[in-house]
Amino acid sequence: MTLKISDRGRVPPFLVMEVLRAASEREIRGGSVLHMEIGQPSLGLPAGAAAAVAHEVAGGDPMGYTVAQGIPALRRRIARHAHAVYGVEVPVERVFCTMGSSAAFLIAFLTAFAPGDRVGLAAPGYPAYRHILKAVGVEPVLLPVGAETRFQPTIEMIEGLGLDGLIVASPSNPTGSMLPPEALQALAEYCHGAGIRLISDEIYHGITYGMTAATAAAFSPSAVVINSFSKYYCMTGWRLGWLVLPEDMMRPVECLAQNLFISPPTISQIAAVRTFDHLEELDAIVRGYARNRDLLVHGLAGLGIDKVAPPDGAFYVYADVSHLGPDSRELCRRMLDETGVAVAPGWDFDPADGGRFVRFSYSGSTATVITAIERLRDWLPKRNA
Numbered sequence: 137m138t139l140k141i142s143d144r145g146r147v148p149p150f151l152v153m154e155v156l157r158a159a160s161e162r163e164i165r166g167g168s169v170l171h172m173e174i175g176q177p178s179l180g181l182p183a184g185a186a187a188a189v190a191h192e193v194a195g196g197d198p199m200g201y202t203v204a205q206g207i208p209a210l211r212r213r214i215a216r217h218a219h220a221v222y223g224v225e226v227p228v229e230r231v232f233c234t235m236g237s238s239a240a241f242l243i244a245f246l247t248a249f250a251p252g253d254r255v256g257l258a259a260p261g262y263p264a265y266r267h268i269l270k271a272v273g274v275e276p277v278l279l280p281v282g283a284e285t286r287f288q289p290t291i292e293m294i295e296g297l298g299l300d301g302l303i304v305a306s307p308s309n310p311t312g313s314m315l316p317p318e319a320l321q322a323l324a325e326y327c328h329g330a331g332i333r334l335i336s337d338e339i340y341h342g343i344t345y346g347m348t349a350a351t352a353a354a355f356s357p358s359a360v361v362i363n364s365f366s367k368y369y370c371m372t373g374w375r376l377g378w379l380v381l382p383e384d385m386m387r388p389v390e391c392l393a394q395n396l397f398i399s400p401p402t403i404s405q406i407a408a409v410r411t412f413d414h415l416e417e418l419d420a421i422v423r424g425y426a427r428n429r430d431l432l433v434h435g436l437a438g439l440g441i442d443k444v445a446p447p448d449g450a451f452y453v454y455a456d457v458s459h460l461g462p463d464s465r466e467l468c469r470r471m472l473d474e475t476g477v478a479v480a481p482g483w484d485f486d487p488a489d490g491g492r493f494v495r496f497s498y499s500g501s502t503a504t505v506i507t508a509i510e511r512l513r514d515w516l517p518k519r520n521a
């Protein structure tokens with residue numbers, strides 16, 4: 137007998153992970169791979185924080201559950217950091233820690249939206265937004281964005297669409313482009329006035345190259361801010377993120393989180409408190425990303441790949457490669473097979489126009505970026521031979 141299975145699980149796969157699998161298979165066969173498909177820091181917890189965590193573990197901390205919101209010491213550090221970076225007073229009660237920003241999205245979407253609601257989001261954009269929305273019965277409304285608006289949504293794009301929510305990400309994945317503070321402010325104020333719940337993904341804050349990253353918490357009392365220790369803080373596998381919540385969502389989020397997850401990982405919370413003492417190490421890592429970014433953007437331009445989204449932040453270059461063929465997935469497959477350079481096809485981020493683009497991640501070493509450019513310089517002329 138065939139049993140019923142819910143449509144909620146029928147979401148598309150994450151193509152980046154499929155490239156990663158193909159790249160790993162190549163490595164198992166003895167081939168070399170330059171990993172530019174995955175967006176994660178290659179360095180771990182700052183040494184001082186790691187030592188402090190080891191000390192706690194050796195001291196026999198039982199690592200039990202914490203309260204659902206996360207330990208007060210961490211929530212206070214997050215609020216203090218927000219004040220230092222943005223000059224904004226974030227009440228500690230409104231900071232809610234989660235298992236990565238991924239869990240924060242699930243809780244925020246479940247709390248803010250009802251089945252059938254419509255939520256706008258930029259295409260290209262991070263694929264999990266639309267897949268999680270679909271899984272919880274909410275309709276993603278894709279907003280095609282391009283170079284004219286720095287690959288970011290505008291008020292004009294969302295007017296009249298009858299949206300219940302809007303997701304913005306600045307810096308964005310896959311483009312790295314940012315909303316200037318005044319544009320974020322205008323969107324936040326418009327959404328508040330129009331009854332549209334703004335969800336601001338601020339996971340790449342800290343990794344910017346000159347442009348100021350503003351927080352939506354400064355501009356709207358109804359916006360939901362989502363952030364994470366996975367990128368700037370180099371704690372990707374520790375699975376810790378946080379929300380800055382509007383007042384009306386605090387209690388429902390607490391009840392949902394208690395039932396879904398009980399609490400965020402205890403050891404990770406202890407590590408995160410310590411990490412705030414070592415921000416200078418993290419800033420040095422960002423300076424390394426900045427070098428990689430310049431090398432990659434100039435290197436790609438030298439190869440004729442010069443139509444790229446403004447790489448204002450994060451660690452990605454989203455490049456138009458339509459002159460190299462109609463299907464970015466096929467291009468990525470051949471690039472990996474013939475050069476060992478692994479990059480992500482645009483289809484992951486944009487189901488309509490992704491065939492024209494690939495995403496390069498420069499979160500790895502400078503040597504990776506330099507070698508990748510050298511290999512592509514040799515390969516591109518012979519590619520059609």
Ligand SMILES: Cc1ncc(COP(=O)(O)O)c(C=O)c1O
Binds near residue numbers: 175
């Ligand atoms: C824009 C964006 N948001 C959220 C996430 C999820 O991160 P995490 O669950 O590790 O916090 C990612 C991961 O790559 C991302 O790029």
